[in-house]
Structure formats: C-alpha cells, structure tokens
Amino acid sequence: MxxxxxxxxxxxxxxxxxxxxxxxxxxxxxxxxxxxxxxxxxxxxxxxxxxxxxxxxxxxxxxxxxxxxxxxxxxxxxxxxxxxxxxxxxxxxxxxxxxxxxxxxxxxxxxxxxxxxxxxxxxxxxxxxxxxxMAALGAGVDMSSPKGVLVLDIGGGISDCGAIALGDIAAARSAKVGGRSFDRAIERFAKNNKNLAIGPVTSEMAKMRIGSVDTGAENQFLEVSGRDVVTGLPSSAILSTAELRPILIPLAEEIADMTEEVLQDVKPELASDLVKSGVLVTGGGALIGGMKVFLEKELKMPIHLASDMPNGxxxxxxxxxxxxx
Ligand SMILES: Nc1ncnc2c1ncn2[C@@H]1O[C@H](COP(=O)(O)OP(=O)(O)OP(=O)(O)O)[C@@H](O)[C@H]1O
Ligand SMILES: [Mg+2]
Missing domain, CATH: 3.30.420.40 (ATPase, nucleotide binding domain)
Structure with a gap:
C-alpha cells in the first residue's frame, strides 16, 4: 500500500x-x-x-x-x-x-x-x-470468476448496476433514482393529498418508519408535522404504508428495469450465469422496506443483501x- x-x-x-x-x-x-x-x-x-x-x-x-x-x-x-x-x-x-x-x-x-x-x-x-x-469487492465476491456477478448499489441519489466478470465490468448502467427520490415522492404525496408541506428530514423519516415497496407488508401509520399549504400554519397528518406504496413502487420499478437492462447488455452465456447467481444489493437506499421481496418478484432472480449495505x-x-x- x-x-x-x-x-x-x-x-x-x-x-x-x-x-x-x-x-x-x-x-x-x-x-x-x-x-x-x-x-x-x-x-x-x-x-x-x-x-x-x-x-x-x-x-x-x-x-x-x-x-x-x-x-x-x-x-x-x-x-x-x-x-x-x-x-x-x-x-x-x-x-x-x-x-x-x-x-x-x-x-x-x-x-x-x-x-x-x-x-x-x-x-x-x-x-x-x-x-x-467496489461494492462487490467489499462484499467479498470473487471478482475474477468467469461466472460473474451482478451488483446493484442503491444510494441516496443514484442507483448503479454493474455486471462484473473476470475482474472487470462487462456492462453497467446508472439511473438517477435513489433513497432521496422516495423522500421527494412522499413530500409530493403529502402536499397533493394531505395539503401538508413537509421537509426532507420528515419525509426521510416517514420512508424509514413506514415506507415499503412490498405489497404484503403490514399497514403502518405515522403522524407527520409540517405546514398547511393553504393556511401556512403548522399542521399535521397521518400517513400510511398502504397509501405511500403506490407512489414508491414506480421508483423501485425504475431500479429493477435498469438492472434488467444490464442483463440485456451482456453476452448470453454470462447473462444465464448471472441470472442463476442473482444480484448482490448494497447501498443505504436498499434499506427501504420490502426492497428484497420486490426485486425478487420483479427480476425473478435470487437477491442477496450485502451485510452492511450503507458501507458496502x-x-x-x-x-x-x-x-x-
Ligand atoms: N433504514 C433505512 N430505511 C430506508 N432508507 C434508508 C435507511 N437508512 C438509510 N436509508 C437511505 O439511504 C440513502 C443513503 O444511502 P447511501 O449512503 O448509500 O447513499 P450515498 O452513497 O450518499 O448516495 P449515492 O451513492 O446515490 O450518491 C438515503 O436516501 C437514506 O434515506
Ligand atoms: Mg453511494
């Protein structure tokens, strides 16, 4: 070194x-x-x-x-x-x-x-x-293997997917969707449906506490505070997992679509190996409720979460x- x-x-x-x-x-x-x-x-x-x-x-x-x-x-x-x-x-x-x-x-x-x-x-x-x-290396993946590995890093502002084989990147894509996109969607939802203006700290907390992209997840409720968009006065509203899910799922779909595009970009033999071994998922954005279940359903591949996703x-x-x- x-x-x-x-x-x-x-x-x-x-x-x-x-x-x-x-x-x-x-x-x-x-x-x-x-x-x-x-x-x-x-x-x-x-x-x-x-x-x-x-x-x-x-x-x-x-x-x-x-x-x-x-x-x-x-x-x-x-x-x-x-x-x-x-x-x-x-x-x-x-x-x-x-x-x-x-x-x-x-x-x-x-x-x-x-x-x-x-x-x-x-x-x-x-x-x-x-x-x-780097996420693959951090998770201890054998990068020199010809079988390859598909890595998906879901961050705050960007999601990055790479197919890695023989120590190098065989195909890669990025989409400007990440944890913050979920927060913003929650802010828009609160504004349009509850007449409540909430800030990024509140929307991130709502995402972490009750947000989920899994249709089978328990319906949880959370009271959030902000400002009434009409009167401008302090106000609050209740948000639920079920009502947030339809606005969060399209963002998770964008991430899944990008991962599929990477598979389409690699040679057929490598693609079939990658599908069998599955996707290694890392990044703090992947901590949103239900992401593993959602990706499994959407991609029909095994999904492995890295042990320390924010630090992957x-x-x-x-x-x-x-x-x-
Ligand atoms: N428990 C949690 N539940 C849901 N989301 C979480 C949780 N913990 C962290 N996050 C989200 O993870 C995101 C940050 O992840 P990460 O640290 O990987 O991003 P980053 O590396 O800063 O961003 P990027 O790689 O996109 O530039 C934030 O949007 C944050 O809200
Ligand atoms: Mg990052």
Missing part, C-alpha cells in the same frame, strides 16, 4: 472517508452550511443537515453532490477540507493517494468535476473506481487500498 492513502466515498446523502493511517474518520451527511454574511463555513455533516429547513435566515445549507455526481466543485472542496480541518488532519491530504468511488455512467464533465475536487484538496495521485465494483462501497475501497495500491 502507498504511504498515505485516503478513500473517499462522496455520496449524494453521505460522505465516508477512510485514512490508511487512522481508519474510518468520517461518516456524515454531504451537507455544508454557509453563513451568507461572512461567506464562511458554519457547519458541515450532521450539524449542517440538521439545520435544513430550520436554519436562521443568514445560514444557507447546500447539498454539493446531486444524483451521485459533484454539483458544485467549490462547495465540495470546502466541505471535504473542513472535514479534515475539524479532525485536525489538514496535512493528511497533501501528497496523498486518493481513491474515490463514482457511478459507472458518468459524463466526462461529471468525472472532471470529481477530479477537480480531489486535485484541489492537494492529492498527488487520484484513482477513481466504480461504486458497483467504502468496505471495497478500503480493501482496494490495502490490497492493490
């Missing part, structure tokens, strides 16, 4: 950072709050995300990664730099080797934006690896850093 390796999984929802010298040092939301009076960073990570929808007038909270890719290079650089400053590790980046994960289907512009961020941090060497490949990609990055850098 090179002397100073830093692994970065800069996700839409969460950023995870691992240092060869320290281990895991950061696992918090990809959020940065800026004080618009001074232009200075007010908070990052959990503290910044807590301020969403609640921050004082002068503090603005930004999500610098959108749908799996860098949306604002400068804010991403400030965000990661601040992580290292807070940890009193700001020298760690100079001259380091940075290993970062990224979706398979990035445009050149999106890839350049990620490279820009890491270069600006002061890295000497940059390696970008596919999230799907980071586990692979760490392994790559230790084994071949």
């Amino acid at each position: 090179a002397a100073k390796v830093i692994c970065i999984d800069l996700g839409t929802s969460m950023t995870r950072i691992w240092l060869s010298s320290r281990g895991n040092v950061f696992d918090e939301p990809t959020a940065i709050a800026i004080d618009s009076r001074t232009g200075k960073v007010a908070e990052i990570g959990y503290l910044a995300s807590k301020a969403i929808g609640r921050s004082p007038y002068d503090i603005k909270v930004f999500d610098p990664v959108q749908a799996g890719v860098v949306a604002d290079v400068e804010l991403c650089v400030r965000f990661i730099s601040q992580v290292f400053i807070n940890l009193k590790l700001h020298r760690a980046l100079r001259g380091s080797t940075v290993l970062a994960s990224a979706p398979n289907q990035m445009t050149t512009v999106e890839r350049d934006a990620l490279l820009d961020v890491i270069k600006n941090l002061g890295a000497r060497r940059i390696i970008i690896e596919s999230s799907a490949k 990609v980071m586990l692979g990055l760490k392994k790559a850093a230790e084994e071949y850098i």
Whole structure:
C-alpha cells in the first residue's frame, strides 16, 4: 500500500472517508452550511443537515453532490477540507493517494468535476473506481470468476448496476433514482393529498418508519408535522404504508428495469450465469422496506443483501487500498 492513502466515498446523502493511517474518520451527511454574511463555513455533516429547513435566515445549507455526481466543485472542496480541518488532519491530504468511488455512467464533465475536487484538496495521485465494483469487492465476491456477478448499489441519489466478470465490468448502467427520490415522492404525496408541506428530514423519516415497496407488508401509520399549504400554519397528518406504496413502487420499478437492462447488455452465456447467481444489493437506499421481496418478484432472480449495505462501497475501497495500491 502507498504511504498515505485516503478513500473517499462522496455520496449524494453521505460522505465516508477512510485514512490508511487512522481508519474510518468520517461518516456524515454531504451537507455544508454557509453563513451568507461572512461567506464562511458554519457547519458541515450532521450539524449542517440538521439545520435544513430550520436554519436562521443568514445560514444557507447546500447539498454539493446531486444524483451521485459533484454539483458544485467549490462547495465540495470546502466541505471535504473542513472535514479534515475539524479532525485536525489538514496535512493528511497533501501528497496523498486518493481513491474515490463514482457511478459507472458518468459524463466526462461529471468525472472532471470529481477530479477537480480531489486535485484541489492537494492529492498527488487520484484513482477513481466504480461504486458497483467496489461494492462487490467489499462484499467479498470473487471478482475474477468467469461466472460473474451482478451488483446493484442503491444510494441516496443514484442507483448503479454493474455486471462484473473476470475482474472487470462487462456492462453497467446508472439511473438517477435513489433513497432521496422516495423522500421527494412522499413530500409530493403529502402536499397533493394531505395539503401538508413537509421537509426532507420528515419525509426521510416517514420512508424509514413506514415506507415499503412490498405489497404484503403490514399497514403502518405515522403522524407527520409540517405546514398547511393553504393556511401556512403548522399542521399535521397521518400517513400510511398502504397509501405511500403506490407512489414508491414506480421508483423501485425504475431500479429493477435498469438492472434488467444490464442483463440485456451482456453476452448470453454470462447473462444465464448471472441470472442463476442473482444480484448482490448494497447501498443505504436498499434499506427501504420490502426492497428484497420486490426485486425478487420483479427480476425473478435470487437477491442477496450485502451485510452492511450503507458501507458496502467504502468496505471495497478500503480493501482496494490495502490490497492493490
Ligand atoms: N433504514 C433505512 N430505511 C430506508 N432508507 C434508508 C435507511 N437508512 C438509510 N436509508 C437511505 O439511504 C440513502 C443513503 O444511502 P447511501 O449512503 O448509500 O447513499 P450515498 O452513497 O450518499 O448516495 P449515492 O451513492 O446515490 O450518491 C438515503 O436516501 C437514506 O434515506
Ligand atoms: Mg453511494
């Protein structure tokens, strides 16, 4: 392993950072709050995300990664730099080797934006690896096998599917659907059907507590608070698993369709092996209720959930850093 390796999984929802010298040092939301009076960073990570929808007038909270890719290079650089400053590790980046994960289907512009961020941090060497490949490595899959494996990473803003055989990616696709898409669908539902405006923190909580894409799931209820869209006054409403399901299922279908497209892209022999071995599913977005049952029904293939889904990609990055850098 090179002397100073830093692994970065800069996700839409969460950023995870691992240092060869320290281990895991950061696992918090990809959020940065800026004080618009001074232009200075007010908070990052959990503290910044807590301020969403609640921050004082002068503090603005930004999500610098959108749908799996860098949306604002400068804010991403400030965000990661601040992580290292807070940890009193700001020298760690100079001259380091940075290993970062990224979706398979990035445009050149999106890839350049990620490279820009890491270069600006002061890295000497940059390696970008596919999230799907890293997730497979992290789950201990034998990637050199000719039989291959299908990996699906359902993140916050993007879902990434790759067919991996003989150590490389035989076919891959990404769809800009992830955990946040479910949250937004719940926000739209509450607004249109309950006249209630709820924020992203509330919709995410509703998804985690009662959301399900399994038609056989128990019907649960949850009271959520927000603002009445007509009167503008604080109000609340009850949401149920059954009424949310029809708005969540089409999003899960998009993810299943993309996985099927990857199967269609590979050679027939590999496709038949992949169908037999099934799909390894990882990513925090896959934790929505009923995803395993839904994918099994939809894809008619065995679905294996990775043991630590939110950390699936980071586990692979760490392994790559230790084994071949
Ligand atoms: N228990 C849970 N139930 C449902 N969803 C969950 C749960 N825990 C986390 N999630 C969702 O997982 C998503 C984040 O997953 P992950 O950390 O893999 O995303 P990311 O890597 O930041 O995003 P991306 O890879 O898309 O850029 C969020 O939408 C979050 O709401
Ligand atoms: Mg991710």
